[in-house]
Amino acid sequence: MGQVLRDIFSFGDRPFIERIVLFVFIAVGLIFPWLVESAYGRAVMIKFLLIALFGLGWNLIGGYGGQVDLGQAKNVGFGAYATALMMLHWHTPFWLTVPVGMFFATAESFAVAYPMFRLRGHYFAIATLCVALVWKELFVFWDWTGGARGVEISIRPAPNFTYMQFGEVGYHYFIFGLFMAQFLFMNWFRKSKLGYQLQAVRDNEDAATSLGTNVTGTKVKAYCITAALGAVGGSFMTVYYLYIDPDLVMPLDLSILIAMTVMVGGAGSIWGPMIGAAALIPLDMYLGAWLAGTGHYGIDFIIYGFIIMIIAAYEPKGIWGIIQKMSRRA
Amino acid sequence: MKGTMLLEVQSLVKEFGGLVANADISLRVDQGEIVGLIGPNGAGKTTLFNCIVGYYKPTGGRVSFEGENITGWPAHRVARMGIARTFQDMKIMPLLTVEENVMVGAFCRTGDRHTAVREAQEILELVNLKQEAHASPTELPIASQKRIELARALATKPKLVMLDELAAGLNPLETKEIIQTLHRMKQERNLTLFLTEHVMEFIMTISERLIVMAAGRKIAEGTPERVAKNESVIEAYLGERYAEGR
Amino acid sequence: MEIATQLVTYGILMGCIFAFVSLGLSLIFGVMNIVNFAHGEFMMVGMYVTFLISSYLRLDPLVSLPFAGALGFLLGMISYRFLITHILRGPMVAQLFGTFGLMLFLRYLVMFIFGPDVRTISHGLLVGKTISFGWISLDASKVITAGACVLFFGFIYWMINRTKLGRALRATSLDTEAARYMGIDTERMNALAWGIGGATVGVAGGLLAHFYYVTPTVGMLFILIAFATVALGGFGSITGAFLAGIIIGLIQGLGGHYLSELKFTFIYAAYFLTVVLRPRGLFGW
Numbered sequence: 100m101g102q103v104l105r106d107i108f109s110f111g112d113r114p115f116i117e118r119i120v121l122f123v124f125i126a127v128g129l130i131f132p133w134l135v136e137s138a139y140g141r142a143v144m145i146k147f148l149l150i151a152l153f154g155l156g157w158n159l160i161g162g163y164g165g166q167v168d169l170g171q172a173k174n175v176g177f178g179a180y181a182t183a184l185m186m187l188h189w190h191t192p193f194w195l196t197v198p199v200g201m202f203f204a205t206a207e208s209f210a211v212a213y214p215m216f217r218l219r220g221h222y223f224a225i226a227t228l229c230v231a232l233v234w235k236e237l238f239v240f241w242d243w244t245g246g247a248r249g250v251e252i253s254i255r256p257a258p259n260f261t262y263m264q265f266g267e268v269g270y271h272y273f274i275f276g277l278f279m280a281q282f283l284f285m286n287w288f289r290k291s292k293l294g295y296q297l298q299a300v301r302d303n304e305d306a307a308t309s310l311g312t313n314v315t316g317t318k319v320k321a322y323c324i325t326a327a328l329g330a331v332g333g334s335f336m337t338v339y340y341l342y343i344d345p346d347l348v349m350p351l352d353l354s355i356l357i358a359m360t361v362m363v364g365g366a367g368s369i370w371g372p373m374i375g376a377a378a379l380i381p382l383d384m385y386l387g388a389w390l391a392g393t394g395h396y397g398i399d400f401i402i403y404g405f406i407i408m409i410i411a412a413y414e415p416k417g418i419w420g421i422i423q424k425m426s427r428r429a
Numbered sequence: 430m431k432g433t434m435l436l437e438v439q440s441l442v443k444e445f446g447g448l449v450a451n452a453d454i455s456l457r458v459d460q461g462e463i464v465g466l467i468g469p470n471g472a473g474k475t476t477l478f479n480c481i482v483g484y485y486k487p488t489g490g491r492v493s494f495e496g497e498n499i500t501g502w503p504a505h506r507v508a509r510m511g512i513a514r515t516f517q518d519m520k521i522m523p524l525l526t527v528e529e530n531v532m533v534g535a536f537c538r539t540g541d542r543h544t545a546v547r548e549a550q551e552i553l554e555l556v557n558l559k560q561e562a563h564a565s566p567t568e569l570p571i572a573s574q575k576r577i578e579l580a581r582a583l584a585t586k587p588k589l590v591m592l593d594e595l596a597a598g599l600n601p602l603e604t605k606e607i608i609q610t611l612h613r614m615k616q617e618r619n620l621t622l623f624l625t626e627h628v629m630e631f632i633m634t635i636s637e638r639l640i641v642m643a644a645g646r647k648i649a650e651g652t653p654e655r656v657a658k659n660e661s662v663i664e665a666y667l668g669e670r671y672a673e674g675r
Numbered sequence: 676m677e678i679a680t681q682l683v684t685y686g687i688l689m690g691c692i693f694a695f696v697s698l699g700l701s702l703i704f705g706v707m708n709i710v711n712f713a714h715g716e717f718m719m720v721g722m723y724v725t726f727l728i729s730s731y732l733r734l735d736p737l738v739s740l741p742f743a744g745a746l747g748f749l750l751g752m753i754s755y756r757f758l759i760t761h762i763l764r765g766p767m768v769a770q771l772f773g774t775f776g777l778m779l780f781l782r783y784l785v786m787f788i789f790g791p792d793v794r795t796i797s798h799g800l801l802v803g804k805t806i807s808f809g810w811i812s813l814d815a816s817k818v819i820t821a822g823a824c825v826l827f828f829g830f831i832y833w834m835i836n837r838t839k840l841g842r843a844l845r846a847t848s849l850d851t852e853a854a855r856y857m858g859i860d861t862e863r864m865n866a867l868a869w870g871i872g873g874a875t876v877g878v879a880g881g882l883l884a885h886f887y888y889v890t891p892t893v894g895m896l897f898i899l900i901a902f903a904t905v906a907l908g909g910f911g912s913i914t915g916a917f918l919a920g921i922i923i924g925l926i927q928g929l930g931g932h933y934l935s936e937l938k939f940t941f942i943y944a945a946y947f948l949t950v951v952l953r954p955r956g957l958f959g960w
Contacts (some may be wrong), residue, residue, distance in 0.1 A: 102543065167771050214951040220767045221710040221952055225902050236940045293535045294547070295525075301524035301531040309482065309509040309516070311537030311585055351895065355775065362772050396780070397783035397891075398792055403784060404506065407776025412761035415769035422760035 108285040116300060117370070124373070128275050132268045139266045142345060145339070145378040148274040149332060153357045154372025155281045156328030156363070161358060162366035164321045167224045170231030171357050174204040174326040176238060176349030178333025182399075183250040183343050184373060186245075192296025193338060197323040202329040207234075208326035212319040213218070221343060227352065235349040249344025252337060265275075265340045268340055281328055285369055288324075297321050298367070331353030363410055374418050431459040434496075435511075435621050436481070441490035443473075443480050448497040449452055450476040452645045454490070458589065458623050464617070465636030465653075472642040475517065478593055482514045483507040488640040494556040494589070513587035515578045516592045521566045522603060528553065528562040529554040534584030544586075552580045554609050555617060572603040576610060583614060588615075604631050606649050611635065621622055633657070641665070677810060679945040682928050684811050691821035694917045696897050699751075700871030705911035706848040706868035709759065709830045712774040715894025716781035716812060716899060717747050718872045721880025723785060726889045728794045736799040745876020750781075751869035757870065760862075778894070786891035792887040798813040801885050810898020816885035823882055827875055828917050835913060844868060848911070899939075901925075903946035909956025919957060 110118050127134070131144055136191045157171050170334045180201030185191035214228050257265045263273060288294045296317050299307035304314050337343050356379075364375025379399075387399030436458040436606050443451040450473045455595075458464050465476050479485040479672035481492050483504035492500045494510055502510070522530050527651045528549050535552075554557045556576040561569060566577055575595060582590055592611075608631065615622060626632035632639070633651075641649040641667035649656055656662055700714045701817050710715075710797040721743035728739035748749055754777060762773035781911040795804055835841040847864040855861050887893070908915025931938035949956060 102541075107543065143806075161768075218954065221771060222906070222954065224771055225710070225906070226947055226950055229899070230949045233940050233943045235946075236937055236943075239936055240940075243699050265688060289541050291539045291540065295529065295533050295536055295545075298525060298529075299522055302524055304522040305484070305515065306520035306581075307523060307533065308484075308504040309514050309520075310534045310581060311505050312504075312533070313505045345878040355779075359775065359779075361770065362768070366768065366827060384651055395787055397786040399781035400779050401787055404776045404778070404780030407760055407772055408780060409776075411765065411769045411773030411776055412758060415762075 102292065103207055103209040103287070103327050106290055107283050110286065112290075125279070128279075132276075135209060136265060136331055141271060143380060143384045145274050147376050148271075148278045149335065149339075150272065150356070150360055150380060151279055151372045151376035152278045152332045152335075152377055154361045155278070155285050155330060156325050156332065157357045158285065158361045158366060158369075158372050159288065159297075159328065160318075160321045160325040162361055162368065162371055163289060163301065164297045164318060165367070166318060166322070167220075167225045167358065168322070168325070169231075169303040169351075169354050169358055170226050170227035171325070172349045172351065173231040173234040174208070175333035175336065175353065176234065176249060176331030176345065177204040177326075178330030179337045179343045180238065180250065180333075181330070182334040182337040186252055186337070187250055190195040192261045193334070196291055197331060197334045200334050201327040204326035205323045208323045209319065213315070213323045216318050216322075228354070231349070231354055232351060235345050235351075238345045238349060244343070246285050247344060247346075249342060249347070250337075251342045254341055265339070277331060278417075281331070282369075284328075289369060293317065293320060301367070328371075336375075339395065350356055361417075363403075363417055365407060365417035365422075366421045368417075371417055371419050378406070378418065434458075434535075435460045436476075437491075437493045438481065439491040441492065441495075442488045443476055443485060444488045450482060452486075453596040454642070454645075454646065454647050455524055456603065456640055456650070457481075458621060460588075460621055461619075463622045463637045464624070465639045466623065467627075467629075467632060467639060467656075468642035468648075470603075471644070473645040474642055477642070478514065478591055478625060481507075482512055484589060494627065498558055508585055511583050511586070511588040512591060513582035513589070514672055515575075515582050515593055515595060517597065517610060519574050519575055519578055520573075521577060523565070523567045524602065526563050527558060527566050527569070530577055530613075530642040531568060531580045531584050533668055534581040535594065537585040548584055549580075552583050555583070555614060556580045571598050572607070575599070575607060579607075579610065581616065583618065586618075587620065589621045590625060590627075592627075593623065595624065596626055596628040597630075601630070604628065607637055677714070678932075681811055682932055683925065684808075684813065686925035687921055688813060688817050688924070689819050689928055690921035691824040692879075692920075693897075693900050693904050693923050693927075694920025695820065695824035695877055696825065696883075696915070697901040697908075697916045697920055698824075698831060698879075699747075699876040700901045701905045701908065701911065701916040702875070703872040703911060704905060705913070706844055707759075707865055708771055708848070708910035709763070709874070710902075711754075711869075712771075712898065713754065713781060713894075714872070714876060715896070715898030716778050716785075716844065716893075717750050718876045718880035718897055719891065720781065720892040721747050721877035722887075722889045722893065723789065723883040723886040724877070725881040726794050726796055729799060729884075730794075736796050736881070736885060737801065739778065740878050743881035744874040744878040747880070748870040748874035750877070751873025752866050754873075755866045755869035759865075759948050778898075780895065782851040782891050782894060789800075789891070791891060795946030796884055796889070799857070799885060809942065814886055816882065820879070820885070823878070823916075824917075824920075827878070827911065831871070831875070832913050840867075849894060882921070896939075899946075902943055903942050903949070905956075907949045907956055908944050909958040911956035912956070915956055915958030922933075 109392050135141060160168050178200030182196040182205060211230055211377040218226055222232055239247050254265050255262055258269050296312045299312055302315050302316050308314055333348055336348055360375035360379055361372050363378055365371035382402060383399040390398045434457050438454055438456050440452040441451055448653040454477060468474050482488045483502045486501045499507055501646050531549040532545040532550055537547055550592055556579055558576055566574055636653055639653050641656055648661045648665060649659045696718060703711050724743040724746055725736045727740040729736040758773060758777060759937030762770050777938050801816040801819055806815050806818055843859045844864050846859055847861045851861050871926050904919045905916055922941060926941050927938050930941035
């Protein structure tokens with residue numbers, strides 16, 4: 100047991116400088132509401148942590164597993180809707196809805212995983228995309244999910260720990276806590292048997308098989324875990340936005356955003372999601388929002404698209420890969 | 430315990446569409462032996478290997494290991510049964526360190542990371558790669574990468590190790606070193622070795638017994654000295670005229 | 676009976692249009708085994724070219740078609756030369772998200788310049804007119820588009836199978852190294868495939884603009900249809916793409932009639948089932 104705890108919290112295998120940066124990050128995260136008091140600034144931080152959270156989950160199948168999944172939004176949707184519908188109809192406390200969302204995401208993923216993993220590369224990516232789109236259409240079509248109108252949660256006075264509704268500061272610590280929990284989980288995962296077998300599968304399926312790894316089984320497990328992690332973020336979205344609809348929690352754009360964030364930051368590295376989110380969110384929330392105010396939309400994604408092309412062409416390991424190369428030369 | 434049959438192949442057939450790559454191959458490898466498989470290019474040696482380890486499903490015939498019928502088993506199950514194999518083209522995992530590569534092998538037998546690390550370190554010591562444990566395998570020379578493959582295979586605690594053209598690309602000194610490493614491995618871990626090779630000095634030196642294949646069939650078997658003088662073998666490699674010339 | 680004929684005709688018509696959009700994708704994939712996620716954006720650019728020429732130059736949108744095709748051709752070749760050649764050197768994941776970046780870049784560039792608003796073309800020889808066949812009434816522009824589709828498919832099929840250039844393209848797709856040894860400039864072949872692919876979908880876009888909304892995000896919808904079409908037909912098969920387009924058009928037409936909110940679900944489901952049950956598609960390799 101003590102060993103497991105040590106595995107979760109130990110970053111001993113990472114260079115000292117990385118541990119320092121992590122420490123600074125955690126410290127900033129903890130005192131952030133005192134550092135930044137503007138509502139907008141705090142919202143930016145929450146959005147950053149949310150995207151980074153989604154990225155952490157995706158990094159498991161996409162980064163450590165090397166399977167480009169373009170349908171993560173469906174899992175976000177499952178979590179969000181589970182929470183929303185249970186709260187709306189049965190006044191279920193938040194923390195009871197989260198396992199339900201995770202369960203649906205995992206079950207659905209398990210059901211589609213075996214057929215999908217018969218595919219490789221592009222075909223697989225497009226298949227994940229299609230599955231997610233089908234679900235989104237279904238959620239728009241169905242009445243019991245609220246259809247296109249979505250689901251609204253009653254606003255309760257903050258702080259409310261049953262339904263996890265807070266003010267800005269509360270939400271900040273809430274998402275920060277979720278982020279740190281998944282971050283520590285990923286720290287444990289990358290050192291675990293499944294983590295190594297998954298990376299072996301990513302790097303060379305034949306070799307992995309010859310070393311006793313069940314390739315398909317490993318991929319399926321990873322895909323299901325990613326689904327469960329995504330659902331948690333979805334549940335958060337419900338109690339943060341207090342209103343969800345398929346366009347908010349399950350759109351294709353969200354799947355793409357999550358995947359691209361991790362790829363730009365550095366897929367397969369524990370720092371990737373944070374770096375990618377740090378690259379995108381300020382771009383989007385400051386430059387993008389500012390220009391949108393003057394009637395010009397899209398500059399943030401023009402830049403982001405350009406960055407993605409550069410990364411794909413010159414440094415597929417992402418910004419983290421660039422950092423590593425520079426530090427090796429130094 | 431020499432003499433106990435470890436691997437048995439009976440009348441193995443492997444066809445790809447219309448092409449017969451392996452036709453009616455039967456052989457056995459006993460516990461503790463070092464058996465070599467040779468034959469000219471296209472003889473079907475790697476195909477045979479792949480059929481035994483489960484990489485391909487044989488079209489016909491039977492493969493048994495330790496008495497159990499493993500014909501057509503998926504490769505990862507065969508690995509867990511106790512047969513390890515190395516690849517001709519060294520399928521190293523480039524994004525993991527040397528030690529981590531070996532750990533993947535160790536995870537075949539344990540679920541605990543720390544056991545895996547310990548195992549990996551022990552094995553790296555055995556193959557003389559302890560220094561390079563945290564290096565990236567792509568930065569190491571080929572001879573070292575071959576040893577990583579060996580170490581990785583060893584980590585799965587096999588009883589039989591099947592080596593596919595291990596000496597390819599090595600110079601004579603490296604070849605000698607790897608022969609020593611193999612002997613050391615075999616001693617310490619009580620292994621049986623079954624190898625296929627093109628580099629004659631290597632396989633003639635290390636094998637106790639040779640099996641010769643040509644055009645998908647087994648054409649000869651015996652000690653290296655006897656096989657070298659066998660007419661069908663010479664014919665297979667050099668053509669009829671040389672065989673007659675003898 | 677009348678409804679049935681109407682639906683089938685409409686389905687076949689839309690199918691031709693889908694096939695037309697997918698032609699370029701099939702060609703690029705056939706020659707290079709890479710999926711261009713920005714394919715829909717090339718089409719979108721073609722639509723905007725047509726819209727601009729029609730609105731600002733006040734010319735008939737048909738006049739814009741050569742320009743849409745030319746711009747598509749340029750876009751294809753430039754993308755190949757400056758992006759694809761680099762990402763091909765990287766791992767598979769890089770190849771995937773490289774064209775994704777291009778997709779985002781083009782889409783939001785257009786949005787930045789022209790705004791997100793929906794545009795339509797109001798004047799033109801084919802705009803808003805219908806042609807009647809007996810009791811069936813069809814959009815003139817759709818009919819012409821379908822006709823152009825057949826022409827383009829015929830031309831590309833002829834080129835691939837009956838010309839020296841086509842043989843060079845096929846050689847490049849089957850074995851790039853061997854082709855090079857035989858003196859084929861494979862780089863030029865690849866660039867050409869991208870150029871032609873871009874050109875066809877640019878023209879398709881120009882025609883599409885006659886009857887469909889022109890917005891920066893239209894690419895995403897059509898690329899999914901194109902994927903389904905190419906997957907069903909078999910990646911790499913031109914005839915396959917045409918037939919599959921018809922089938923997808925029929926599925927969408929019939930499905931859309933009975934369950935209109937889910938009409939795209941049928942397409943996505945068709946893709947998924949095809950790729951899981953018969954990865955080679957109907958005619959692919």
